[in-house]
């Protein structure tokens with residue numbers, strides 16, 4: 218009797234664990250150690266492997282914009298990937314580097330049109346929080362452009378900066394941002 | 403046991419070697435620090451003066467001798483800089499020096515500030531007398547900046563902090579009102595303004611909008627003394643749109659637009675004066691298939707491009723004049739700029755220095771430095787105007803009459 222009872226308990230426990238594991242594996246985007254999935258599963262459910270991305274930050278000792286490598290689990294979809302990279306650029310500040318985007322700036326939205334123009338819509342803080350000066354303004358814009366063109370050399374040809382959904386003439390009163398911009402080759 | 407003995411005998415040796423090594427290290431360290439202290443590394447300790455021409459090209463770099471605050475140059479420097487055929491006679495017992503040019507003589511007495519000129523009989527007084535150093539007559543720098551240029555129909559500008567002397571032809575400037583030349587109207591645009599647009603700001607609370615307004619007013623006064631009409635896009639601390647600023651230029655038929663700003667960077671190390679030109683194909687660029695067609699602005703960028711060459715010419719004039727004041731050459735960058743985007747005339751943005759840099763901030767707080775910048779800008783105006791409307795020579799005027 219005791220043996221039968223123990224066996225039943227063990228079976229019930231094993232079943233519970235198996236059911237729990239199956240249920241857990243169905244939840245998407247588990248950040249650490251994603252369990253291997255059957256090949257037949259929906260591809261969008263597969264958490265992407267981390268990829269190296271260059272974020273352009275200011276090396277304050279040089280002082281020039283330099284690519285700083287970071288690992289991101291990039292989304293398969295282009296505009297989502299663009300959002301992820303720009304959001305990372307806003308947040309990244311390793312020691313000895315300065316972020317050229319004012320602290321507190323938020324990327325509201327990013328999209329790419331048929332002309333391969335990327336529209337990056339930032340919160341008003343990109344203007345309000347800016348320190349001013351032509352050099353600082355140029356560094357902010359160049360860091361964004363370099364990061365975008367480095368990650369999307371084929372997909373994006375030019376970038377238009379928007380603030381809260383609107384086109385703006387300038388950021389700090391010097392550069393003309395009324396049109397999409399690109400960098401000389 | 404023997405092994406132990408070996409170990410014991412070795413120990414004091416090691417200790418001695420370590421002590422010796424420590425002593426050597428300390429000595430080397432001390433010598434390094436001493437060498438570093440005595441090595442001259444600031445520009446004020448330069449041991450030469452650089453003479454440059456009107457375009458900033460070096461004429462000669464001459465060695466100097468310092469006595470206290472004063473700087474002295476040798477007689478040879480006169481030949482190197484002004485007159486290769488000048489001869490000199492030095493009377494040791496009487497401590498008298500005579501310099502002979504082709505038709506004049508300059509008499510100097512060591513220890514006396516008076517300079518006599520023959521045959522005119524004129525005399526000048528130097529702020530510092532010539533002296534004897536190592537038994538050789540030495541001439542104060544003022545002799546090279548105040549007395550000699552006159553002899554060769556030159557004018558000298560002296561920058562003591564960089565030990566630089568610029569020699570330029572005398573009286574080349576004539577206000578452009580002669581003959582058919584138009585009256586010149588220059589538009590000076592003090593950037594930013596008002597409570598919501600203060601521009602950049604220093605850690606000490608110095609504001610870009612205030613610095614540029616003060617300089618603009620100073621430039622207006624100084625230019626008008628030289629016969630150049632200047633209009634300001636704002637007279638007070640008020641907000642002005644780019645459109646309103648351009649309207650001032652159009653209304654007053656400006657022929658040159660100078661926008662004044664102070665710079666800032668995220669790096670505290672970035673410093674210096676910078677000049678920017680509006681070029682939509684510059685360091686950042688608008689796509690060549692510009693959306694101009696969409697915004698109905700197709701003609702505007704074309705019209706503006708016509709002024710790029712003249713803007714570059716003025717920028718170079720400004721650069722040459724400002725280089726005299728700066729250690730490193732003034733940088734010139736072309737970018738799509740909003741402040742100049744609709745200025746249909748030669749136009750330049752001048753960034754006076756970085757409020758985010760300690761050295762620049764110190765300079766921008768000194769009225770002497772600002773005065774030097776203002777003089778350089780007015781000279782650049784004169785240079786630019788003279789290049790476009792060359793001054794009419796008096797002989798030509800007489801012929802016309």
Ligand SMILES: [Zn+2]
Pocket residue numbers: 349350351390391593594601602610663664
């Ligand atoms: Zn400014």
